[in-house]
Amino acid sequence: MIELKSENKHRQQIDHIQKDVANRKAAIALKRPSSLSNTLRDEKYKQKSERLDISHLNKVLSIDPETQTALVEPRITMQELCKTTLRYGFVPLVVPEFTSITVGGAIMGSALESSSHRYGQFSDCCLEYELILGDGTMVKASPEEKSDLFNGISSSFGSLAMLTLAKIRLMKAKSAVHVTYKRFSDAHSLIEFLKKPCDAEYIEGVMLSEKSGIAIIGTLTDDKPTFRMNRAWSPWYYDRLVDESRESDVIPLQDYLFRWDRAAFWMARYLLSLPLMLQMLSRKDLPSIPEKMRKFAANLTPDRVPSALFRGLFGWTLSSKRLYHLWHSIPNNFAEQIFFVQDFYTPVSKAEEVYNHFQKTTGIFPVMFCSIKRASSPQFLSPHFGDQDFINIGLYGVPLSSRPVPELTAELEREIVAAGGRKMLYAMTYYPEQEFAKIYDDERYRALRKKYYSEKAFVPLYNKVANVL
Secondary structure (H helix, E strand, O other): OOOOOOHHHHHHHHHHHHHHOOOOOEEEEOOOOOOOOOOOOOOOHHHHOOEEEOOOOEEEEEEEEEEEEEEEEEOEEEHHHHHHHHOEEEEEEEOOOOOOHHHHHHHHOOOOOOOHHHOOOHHHHHHEEEOOOOOOEEEOOOOOOOHHHHHHOOOOOOOOOOOEEEEEEEEOOOEEEEEEEEEEEEHHHHHHHHOOOOOOOOEEEEEEOHHHOOOOOOOOOOOOOOOOOOHHHHOHHHHHOOOOOOOEEEHHHOOOOOOOOOOOHHHHHHHHHHHHHHHHHHHHOOHHHHHHHHHHHHHHOOOOOOOOHHHHHHHHHHOOHHHHHHHHHHHHHHHOOEEEEEEEEEEHHHHHHHHHHHHHHOOOOEEEEEOOOOOOOOOOOOOOOOOOOEEEEEEEEEHHHHHOOOHHHHHHHHHHHHHHOOOOOOOOOOOHHHHHHHOOOOOOHHHHHOOOOOOEEOOOOHHHHHOOO
16 A cells, blocks of 8 residues: 555644745745746746745645545645555546646646546645645635635645645546547537537547547446556557547556656657757757748648657657656747647637637647636636636647747737636746736735735746746
8 A cells, every 4th residue: 555644744844844934035936946847938937036845745645535535745746646546446536637747736737637527627626725824824725714815726826825735536436448539520510519518527629630620538437448558658649549440448547547648648749850859959050940840840740640669769758747858958938939838728609719710820730629617616816717618728739830939829818818718827928917917816816915925925926927037
């Protein structure tokens, strides 16, 4: 059995952190190399901050089978969390798709997944937070106690309080997921399908090309698996989708939960152009690469997948964690000129309109769709805060447009707000500060910062997501 951390040990560690927060001499930021971050920007905003290491808060304290809940620390990864809960026969209601995403990152950064049509974001599966305020005091926040702080935490990126423990909901697990593939010839049909109520535990969609879409419907089962992805050389999950003859798979539960981890959805396809990657890593003739990457992207057809030889040689390097490390090894201002990686939470009533415009503007395929139940509480910073459900539109690739990627991104940032949606803030963000303040209810946010002593203790949200001092 995996060892759980005792509450006494947790308390001892929290006591030290409380003292560090209370005795700080500058605003606090987590001590963590940017190469371990699941955000895309570097961490320039931390330059004047005091770094605090909480990497040791990375365990499960308890699992209660009767209430189907767990007490978990913020630095535990989704992979380790699921390993632990599955030993007890449970799985979190929402499991973000990358193994190295942490519980704290999923809460503070608004993580979703294919069960979000039922349960919303990971934060919606949390019943209570243990938090350290800016004055060093430890409090608990829940829908009944300090509810304003509880609801403000989602998508606050650690700017209101420091998370030290979360009580999360679990559900009974089975050994595998039976996945059914339903194909569509246009985006309209796929989006209409995703709008409908779905009884399955998991559902998502992908537009592979203009005339090829697929809905992926998953149901928990104890049937014998027919496909596994537990080896570095295993086929990428994307490979399964482009095989039009495939109707279903039975996938081990852990493999399913992290099916998009290897290759980071399909972003590792750009590594198929090894000359470009070597040129990028050697930093030789960098100005010529964006145009070369656009030409390469224009020739990436849906069935362009890596060979078994490529997977055998390089598969071990292609986990999302290593790809993020690769991303952060490239100069930040260079990477943002090539890749467009954004998620747009779009009201269901506008999903088709936004998809059509955004896809044509960027020229990017594939396009990811994920249905999200709207927040049932006033999580005013969160992208799923609104009066209707959402479909997340994920665009991950190299735009075919010759326009600068930051300029293109800024335009679509404005347009998603005009459509009644929001983007996820892990990605490159270009809002002017005044515009950002209007979108994210700055008056309400500042009131919370003042009430809970955050003003001088934690870096403001805008500084973090815009990466400014």
